[in-house]
Amino acid sequence: MTYGIVIVSHVPEIAAGLPKLLTQVAAHIDITHAGGTDDNDIGTSMLKISSAFDENTADELLAFYDLGSAKMNLEMAIEMADKPVHLYNTALIEGAYTAATLLEAGVSLPDVEKQLKPLVIK
Amino acid sequence: MLTPEIARLWLNHFAALIDDNKAHLSDLDTPIGDADHGNNMARGMVALTEALQAKPDLDLAGVFKASAMALISKVGGASGPLYGTAFLEMAKTAKNSADLPTLLDAALAGVIKRGGAEVGDKTMVDAWTPLVKATHDGTLSQAVIDEAVASTEPLVAKKGRAAYLGERGIGHRDPGAESTGYLFKALLETEGTL
Ligand SMILES: Nc1ncnc2c1ncn2[C@@H]1O[C@H](COP(=O)(O)OP(=O)(O)OP(=O)(O)O)[C@@H](O)[C@H]1O
């Protein structure tokens, strides 16, 4: 079983930038992202999120997001996804960074989730 | 009983009302949000009318499904998944019923499922809830719509962008409630729906 990470933000640059921070500590974890609307405006796109799921080679995904519609579009993409996706309501950067670090160290999903709990803010 | 033809007239009229009031909706979204509700909705409604035009032979479920997919893929803000889920739930229900209040029950349940908001949270749910009820009671009127939409003004938002403002949002009308008002105004103004 391999775990991957998906980052969703309203802003294309945020979605593309955060994986740079994560890859530094998680070179072996597949991290994909979806940022902005289909026209790269500020917002989120269910289609882009579905593509980020498909592009990720891991068997099971951990998803982190910034605000509002990102969560709703994630949930819709999850309903249509063909692999399990876990959605976390943590602070985006801290949550994704924690998951990346622990997954790279081979920590089990339940233990990763235990460490994500205090980072839940929404 | 709602026919596919009447549903198209209703949705196209909704699209026209959104387009006419695009700037107003974004203005409402300025003090308590990110100033994009009118643009988000207008972008989605262009996609919706194009999708319906491209497929002239849809049944009732098909009309709602095509509308839902257009909004889900084109809106870009919270209103996309919310209205998108509303129409998707209407599409599912339309397979067994063409009764408008029954369809609207499914739509409202979809909005609540997707956004998790309750009445009083200063969202579109505050408009949807009494207006769906008015279609059951046969009491839908412009006055009822205005009252439902205005009911969001004194509230403190618990969901959406406005929630970050807390009590500072009091006195401002929720933009999503206003656009929901147009959906029901379009019903009032489309013959054969009620
Ligand atoms: N969780 C929710 N439940 C119900 N309605 C909501 C919720 N969140 C937002 N809304 C409604 O959506 C409207 C805002 O729609 P808009 O298209 O402007 O999306 P947005 O908030 O800018 O999206 P985003 O989350 O991408 O920033 C609000 O006025 C409110 O009525």
Ligand SMILES: [Mg+2]
């Ligand atoms: Mg907005």
